[in-house]
Amino acid sequence: MKKWWALFIILFIFSIDFWNWNKSKPIILFMPYWMWYIFALTISLSIAFALFAKYAWREEK
Numbered sequence: 001m002k003k004w005w006a007l008f009i010i011l012f013i014f015s016i017d018f019w020n021w022n023k024s025k026p027i028i029l030f031m032p033y034w035m036w037y038i039f040a041l042t043i044s045l046s047i048a049f050a051l052f053a054k055y056a057w058r059e060e061k
Contacts, residue, residue, distance in 0.1 A: 011045050015041055020033060
């Protein structure tokens with residue numbers, strides 16, 4: 001259970017995009033970097049939560 005907490009804390013820390021503050025250069029399809037970063041972070045969080053729900057979630061009996 002503790003390894004899941006570490007994973008979610010790391011994803012939370014990555015959600016604070018402080019190293020690219022005030023940068024908005026388009027990279028792909030004329031969208032700023034931060035939009036792609038948030039998209040990738042959301043996909044990563046969704047996959048992490050799906051794996052957590054599959055392997056670590058306990059059903060009530």
